[in-house]
Amino acid sequence: MLKRISDTCFEVSAHLAVDDLWKSFVHELGGLLCASLNFVDTSTSSSSPKYSFRPQSTVTSQSQEFNNSNLRYAVLPREIVCTENLTPWKKFLPCNTMKGLSSLLVNSPKLxxxxxxxxxxxFRQICADSNCLSSRLELSLGLGVVVDTFAKPxxxxxxxxxxxxxxxxGACPLSxxxxxxIDLELSKLYHMTLSPLADYTIESNGRTLVVYDVNNMKQTSHGTFSLSCKHDRPSTDYWLLAENNKENNTLPYLYVHRYTTGYGARNGGIKTQIYNTPDTTTTLLYFEQIPWYFRVFLHTLKIIMENGTNIKPDRLSYIPGKDRERPYQIEMFITIPADVPSVEIxxxxxxxxxxxxxxPPDPNHGFYIPAAVISTILPKLDKQQPILRQLQSFSLNESLLLSSNTESFSSSLFVRIYSESLLVNLPTPDFSMPFNVICLGCTAVALAFGGFHNLTTKQFSYVEKKEKKNFRQYLQLLWAKFLAFKQYLNAKTNRNALRQDLHRQHQHVE
Incomplete structure (x- = not known):
C-alpha cells in the first residue's frame, strides 16, 4: 500500500504484491471519484505494457529505472463521465467552485x-527547481468541453x-x-468581435490567440469576469465555407480512426488508420489491449501504407491472452516515412x-473493446510561446511549474492519442428462455397445486343419490309453481281491493 510520508515522496510496503497494491489503489481512487473502478481490479481487465506509459516523472534517477512488472494499465470503455464524477473532482481544485475557472462548473446540469x-x-513526481536538487508532487487537472455555437440557426x-x-x-487567490x-482561427472566415478587449495577443505558427488575464482588475466587473463574442456569420453554410478555405485550415499533426470489420457472430477484425500530416518521418508507439474473449490471431497482423506497401514494425511485443485470466496485449514501434500520409493497421x-x-445485465448491448493508444513525439512548436505547448500537450522532462521560463522548454513535444472504443456483439444466448420456462413451470405448478389442495383440505361426506325426474315430471312441477304464483297474485289483489273499500267507508262515516 502507498503511504504518504511527506510532500515529496511515497513509501511502498514491501510485504504487499503489486496486484494487491493495484487493487487497493483502484478501490481508493474509485471511492474518491465515485467511479466504478472496482471492475478493473482483476487480472482479466488489466495489463502491464512493456514500452507504453513510461513514468512521466521529471526526476532523472527515477525516469531511467523502469520495470514494467510494476506497471498496471486498465480502462473502462463503457463508463461515461457524469455528475457523480464531476462533484468529487471539483473538490481537488484549490478554490473548489468558489473562484477562478472552476466557478463556471457550479451549474452542473448546464455542463x-x-x-x-x-x-x-x-499525478507525477517532478523537480522542484531547474537543477532538480529536490522533488515534489504535481497534480494536473483538466476539463475538456466541446460546444457547438452554431447549433441554433x-x-x-x-x-x-x-x-x-x-x-x-474572478480569479482564485491561490493561483x-x-x-x-481565445483562438482566432475562425476569424479568417468571418469577422469576430470580442468583449471586453484582450490584454495581449500571442502569435505562433500562423495562429493567433488573444489572452485575458483575470487577475487584472480591469477585466472584472463587480468581482466577476464576463466574456462574449459576436460574429458576422455568413448566409453560406459554415462547413461549405470551411471546405473552400482548406489552405487556411491547420490539420492536426497526427490523428487516428478505428473501426471493426467482418460480419457474423464468429470472426471479426479491427482496422486502425493513422494519418500523418507533417513532412517529416514520424516514429510512433502503438498499443492495443484486447479483452480475453476476443481471441487475436497475430499472424493476421498487417501494416499497410497508403500506396499499398506492407511494412514491418521496428519492434513488436505480443502477450497472448488467456481465457478468464488475462487480456491480449500488442505493442509495436512503427516508422511512418515523410511522404506517406496514412498507415493502416x-x-x-x-x-x-x-x-x-x-x-452483463444488458447482454444485447454488446461488449466494448478499449481504445488503441498511440504515443509519439511531434515536431517542436515555437519556443517563444510555451503556452501553446501547454494547451496541446505537456513535456516528459519538464514541469508546468517552470512554464514561466521560456528557455527551459525542450524541443520535444510528447503526445498520447486515444482512438475510438469499439462495440462488438458476441454470440448471445436467448435469455428470454429462462423466463418462459419459469412462467410455464409456475403455471403447471399452480394448476396441479389447485387440485391437490382441494383433495387434501376439503371434507368428504356421503350424500344420497337423488332420483332423476323425467320430462313430464319437470312440466308438472313447473305447472304447479305457475298455479301457486297465480294464487299469490290473486290473493294480493283481493287484499288491496278490501283495503281500499275500508278506507272509503271510513271517509264516508266522517
Whole structure:
C-alpha cells in the first residue's frame, strides 16, 4: 500500500504484491471519484505494457529505472463521465467552485447539455527547481468541453453565461496565473468581435490567440469576469465555407480512426488508420489491449501504407491472452516515412462463447473493446510561446511549474492519442428462455397445486343419490309453481281491493 510520508515522496510496503497494491489503489481512487473502478481490479481487465506509459516523472534517477512488472494499465470503455464524477473532482481544485475557472462548473446540469466533455487527472513526481536538487508532487487537472455555437440557426453570439450558465467569479487567490485564451482561427472566415478587449495577443505558427488575464482588475466587473463574442456569420453554410478555405485550415499533426470489420457472430477484425500530416518521418508507439474473449490471431497482423506497401514494425511485443485470466496485449514501434500520409493497421480475431453468468445485465448491448493508444513525439512548436505547448500537450522532462521560463522548454513535444472504443456483439444466448420456462413451470405448478389442495383440505361426506325426474315430471312441477304464483297474485289483489273499500267507508262515516 502507498503511504504518504511527506510532500515529496511515497513509501511502498514491501510485504504487499503489486496486484494487491493495484487493487487497493483502484478501490481508493474509485471511492474518491465515485467511479466504478472496482471492475478493473482483476487480472482479466488489466495489463502491464512493456514500452507504453513510461513514468512521466521529471526526476532523472527515477525516469531511467523502469520495470514494467510494476506497471498496471486498465480502462473502462463503457463508463461515461457524469455528475457523480464531476462533484468529487471539483473538490481537488484549490478554490473548489468558489473562484477562478472552476466557478463556471457550479451549474452542473448546464455542463451536461453540451456536445462533449471529459475529465483528466495526472499525478507525477517532478523537480522542484531547474537543477532538480529536490522533488515534489504535481497534480494536473483538466476539463475538456466541446460546444457547438452554431447549433441554433441565426445565432451569431455566444458568451460564458450562455455556455456555462454564469460568469466567472474572478480569479482564485491561490493561483499564480488565471488566463483565458481565445483562438482566432475562425476569424479568417468571418469577422469576430470580442468583449471586453484582450490584454495581449500571442502569435505562433500562423495562429493567433488573444489572452485575458483575470487577475487584472480591469477585466472584472463587480468581482466577476464576463466574456462574449459576436460574429458576422455568413448566409453560406459554415462547413461549405470551411471546405473552400482548406489552405487556411491547420490539420492536426497526427490523428487516428478505428473501426471493426467482418460480419457474423464468429470472426471479426479491427482496422486502425493513422494519418500523418507533417513532412517529416514520424516514429510512433502503438498499443492495443484486447479483452480475453476476443481471441487475436497475430499472424493476421498487417501494416499497410497508403500506396499499398506492407511494412514491418521496428519492434513488436505480443502477450497472448488467456481465457478468464488475462487480456491480449500488442505493442509495436512503427516508422511512418515523410511522404506517406496514412498507415493502416489491421488484424483479425475470433469471438468466444461465454458462460451464462459472464454476461452483463444488458447482454444485447454488446461488449466494448478499449481504445488503441498511440504515443509519439511531434515536431517542436515555437519556443517563444510555451503556452501553446501547454494547451496541446505537456513535456516528459519538464514541469508546468517552470512554464514561466521560456528557455527551459525542450524541443520535444510528447503526445498520447486515444482512438475510438469499439462495440462488438458476441454470440448471445436467448435469455428470454429462462423466463418462459419459469412462467410455464409456475403455471403447471399452480394448476396441479389447485387440485391437490382441494383433495387434501376439503371434507368428504356421503350424500344420497337423488332420483332423476323425467320430462313430464319437470312440466308438472313447473305447472304447479305457475298455479301457486297465480294464487299469490290473486290473493294480493283481493287484499288491496278490501283495503281500499275500508278506507272509503271510513271517509264516508266522517
Amino acid at each position: 451536461y447539455d453540451i456536445n462533449y466533455h471529459s475529465l483528466r487527472m495526472d 441565426g445565432q451569431n453570439e455566444w458568451s460564458l453565461r450562455s455556455i456555462f450558465g454564469q460568469n466567472m467569479n 499564480d496565473i488565471t488566463n483565458v485564451y 489491421s488484424f483479425e480475431y475470433e469471438m468466444t462463447f461465454l458462460k451464462w453468468n459472464e454476461f
